[in-house]
Amino acid sequence: MANRVVECVPNFSEGRDLKIIEEIAGVIKCTANVELKNIDPGYATNRTVVTFIGTPDGVVEAAFQAIKKASELIDMSKHHGAHPRFGATDVCPFVPVEAVTMEDCIELAKRLGKRVGEELEIPVYLYEYAASIPERRNLANVRKGEYEGLPEKLKDPNWKPDFGFSKFNARAGAIAIGAREFLIAYNVTLNTDDKFLAEDIAFDLREKGRAVRTGNIETIYNKGKLLKYKEGAYPCGECKFIAMTFDELEEHIQNKHGYSITELLRINDVIVPDVVGKSVRKQGLFSHCKAIGWFVKEYGRAQISINLTNYNVTAPHIVLEKTRELALKRGLVVTGSEIVGLVPFKAMLMAGKYYLEMQGKSTALPPQDIVQVAIYSMGLNDVAPFDAKEKILGMPQICKDALIALTTKGFVDEVSRPSPAPGGGSVAALSGALGAALASMVANLSSAKAETKSAFGRFVELAEKAQEIKEKLASAIDEDTRAFNEYLEAMRLPSGTDEEKRIRAEALQRELKNAISVPLETTKLSYQALKLASEIAQIGNKSSVSDAGVGAQSAFAGIVGGILNVLINLGDITDEDFRKEMKADSEKILKDTLDIVMQKIQELRQK
Numbered sequence: 001m002a003n004r005v006v007e008c009v010p011n012f013s014e015g016r017d018l019k020i021i022e023e024i025a026g027v028i029k030c031t032a033n034v035e036l037k038n039i040d041p042g043y044a045t046n047r048t049v050v051t052f053i054g055t056p057d058g059v060v061e062a063a064f065q066a067i068k069k070a071s072e073l074i075d076m077s078k079h080h081g082a083h084p085r086f087g088a089t090d091v092c093p094f095v096p097v098e099a100v101t102m103e104d105c106i107e108l109a110k111r112l113g114k115r116v117g118e119e120l121e122i123p124v125y126l127y128e129y130a131a132s133i134p135e136r137r138n139l140a141n142v143r144k145g146e147y148e149g150l151p152e153k154l155k156d157p158n159w160k161p162d163f164g165f166s167k168f169n170a171r172a173g174a175i176a177i178g179a180r181e182f183l184i185a186y187n188v189t190l191n192t193d194d195k196f197l198a199e200d201i202a203f204d205l206r207e208k209g210r211a212v213r214t215g216n217i218e219t220i221y222n223k224g225k226l227l228k229y230k231e232g233a234y235p236c237g238e239c240k241f242i243a244m245t246f247d248e249l250e251e252h253i254q255n256k257h258g259y260s261i262t263e264l265l266r267i268n269d270v271i272v273p274d275v276v277g278k279s280v281r282k283q284g285l286f287s288h289c290k291a292i293g294w295f296v297k298e299y300g301r302a303q304i305s306i307n308l309t310n311y312n313v314t315a316p317h318i319v320l321e322k323t324r325e326l327a328l329k330r331g332l333v334v335t336g337s338e339i340v341g342l343v344p345f346k347a348m349l350m351a352g353k354y355y356l357e358m359q360g361k362s363t364a365l366p367p368q369d370i371v372q373v374a375i376y377s378m379g380l381n382d383v384a385p386f387d388a389k390e391k392i393l394g395m396p397q398i399c400k401d402a403l404i405a406l407t408t409k410g411f412v413d414e415v416s417r418p419s420p421a422p423g424g425g426s427v428a429a430l431s432g433a434l435g436a437a438l439a440s441m442v443a444n445l446s447s448a449k450a451e452t453k454s455a456f457g458r459f460v461e462l463a464e465k466a467q468e469i470k471e472k473l474a475s476a477i478d479e480d481t482r483a484f485n486e487y488l489e490a491m492r493l494p495s496g497t498d499e500e501k502r503i504r505a506e507a508l509q510r511e512l513k514n515a516i517s518v519p520l521e522t523t524k525l526s527y528q529a530l531k532l533a534s535e536i537a538q539i540g541n542k543s544s545v546s547d548a549g550v551g552a553q554s555a556f557a558g559i560v561g562g563i564l565n566v567l568i569n570l571g572d573i574t575d576e577d578f579r580k581e582m583k584a585d586s587e588k589i590l591k592d593t594l595d596i597v598m599q600k601i602q603e604l605r606q607k
Contacts, residue, residue, distance in 0.1 A: 005098040006105060007393070008059040009183070009341060011090045012048045012070050013079050013173075015041040020073045021048050027065040033058030038390060040340050044296045046081030047090070049185065049341045053097060053393075056104060060112050063092055067116055071172040076147050082294045083305075084140075084255060086147045087173035091139065093128065093180045097393075105179035106130045113177045117163030120172070123154060124163035128178035132162050139176055140290070146256065147173045184308040184347060185340035186316045188323050189301055189382055191333045198293030198302035199248060201326045205306065205319060206291040209284035210251075255292075285322060286314045299383050301335070311344065317351035320378055336382020345394035348374045362447045364440055364463030367396060367471070396471070402478050420488075425480035425519045428561025431554045432526030433473035438551030439533040440466035446540035459540070466532050469525050473558070476522050480565075483518045487511040512569055516582060519565035526558030527589050534596055552597070559593050 014020050021041055028036050034054035041048040052062060067089040074088035092112070094105040109130035117124045131137040135158075145153050150173060153159045154166045161174070190198055203210035241256070243249035284291075288310040295302050304323060308314055316337070324334045345367075352370035353363040355377040363370065371388055380386040388395060398405045403422055406414060411430075415422055443463035450456035490507040494500045530552055537548035563586045573579050 007095040031062035045083035123161035123174040128180040202291035336379025429476035432558025435555030436470035436529035523562030530555035
């Protein structure tokens with residue numbers, strides 16, 4: 001996978017026929033430079049969310065082939081489901097992940113839209129950051145009226161597609177293609193089958209809020225049918241939907257049928273003036289939050305379906321806690337929640353730390369432990385199994401053949417074999433990682449017995465720093481061996497001609513500098529681990545001083561080991577400025593290290 005990574009999350013209007021879903025997914029899998037990450041079908045919604053990542057060119061090609069295949073296999077004239085939709089491929093957003101900007105994703109959306117419109121003759125609307133006009137930025141506006149409203153919508157000059165013709169494609173419908181920030185599709189499950197209760201909570205949560213109507217409305221004039229309000233029921237003249245409140249009916253007509261209810265109201269057969277029965281919108285609790293309520297037949301329960309468009313502002317766990325509060329007021333219980341598609345690793349870390357803090361516990365734990373706290377606390381295994389490796393994007397993964405994945409005995413045996421790698425650099429990184437791990441352990445143990453809030457905070461701060469250093473040094477175990485192997489590869493380059501000799505010499509210098517930079521980073525990180533272990537030995541639990549001392553000694557081994565690996569390789573460097581800089585950095589760190597070690601040894605002797 002190249003360094004430039006884009007995520008693409010097309011939503012297809014088919015969630016029941018697995019053969020169709022597999023065929024669509026198949027064309028994505030066959031596309032070069034693309035990795036299919038997740039397929040999430042929903043029976044009740046009759047909709048499948050597919051997530052894949054790849055190079056910019058790769059994701060555009062995969063998206064086009066998937067849209068083409070969906071247009072061949074899905075007939076929208078026969079589609080029914082709980083989720084709003086207007087096309088076989090309903091939406092197709094691009095999301096920047098790594099070394100890609102939002103501007104890049106906007107261009108990808110336009111490139112794909114142009115090709116879909118011209119080659120497949122599907123009306124294309126650009127939305128979110130790719131929108132051509134402000135009115136089209138919101139997906140709900142673009143999809144308003146859904147598939148059933150498309151024939152009339154396409155006749156409106158204001159809704160001329162951005163690409164393709166203003167011609168109704170009865171089979172494929174239309175498509176919204178856009179560029180957006182990472183969207184977390186998040187469902188909260190209730191212990192009820194009452195869809196209206198779920199909708200009521202959704203109206204409180206979402207940024208759009210709810211319509212609050214003033215005036216005494218006793219009749220609803222809907223498409224020429226005078227429908228009487230009776231026993232708390234407001235029927236829709238377009239379909240069989242019956243709302244329990246007027247606000248719910250308004251939401252239904254706006255979202256499902258695509259027109260404003262204020263145009264259809266009469267009181268005593270007189271058109272309602274602007275002042276009477278005027279709609280006033282009450283703001284919802286969370287920005288960057290869209291929510292609706294629905295009943296999921298396969299679960300037998302109602303859910304609040306939530307889209308969070310900026311989890312850094314509105315995070316899933318914060319919405320969940322407010323939902324639990326609102327549900328309790330209605331006599332309900334939240335039984336759990338589910339992530340549809342993928343969720344960023346950062347969002348799960350935020351959630352896990354939030355719940356640890358609520359419990360008064362240290363947040364300085366290994367990342368996988370924090371994620372597990374989030375999974376349990378959010379009830380993510382409630383309606384379907386939650387596989388962290390598959391569902392979390394950016395979750396640290398360890399290759400099966402990585403050194404760090406070996407058992408302790410396996411690693412020791414590997415080092416002992418007659419091969420140059422893994423060698424001293426990897427062992428130095430491991431020593432430093434163990435030093436940081438012990439520093440974190442002592443800080444965490446001390447936090448549990450902290451007598452003041454400020455002391456607790458300081459211990460957790462030290463433990464979190466130690467955890468961060470530990471993770472980096474653990475990665476350096478394999479990085480050091482990789483750097484050395486790449487240097488060996490450069491040595492194997494041909495050197496028959498003058499040009500080959502020049503290329504080989506440049507490659508050797510480049511890889512040699514890289515082979516030096518890795519142990520130098522190990523040295524710097526191990527030095528930070530030493531300082532942390534030294535501080536925690538001074539202020540932490542007295543019964544754990546020896547553990548902190550061992551941590552300091554392990555970190556010291558990482559420092560010296562890193563410096564030795566730097567110096568041994570400097571002899572072959574031709575860049576004199578680089579040599580001087582590396583020597584100066586190493587000597588300074590060694591001097592500072594020896595000062596700390598001697599000071600701590602004296603302190604321990606006096607105890």
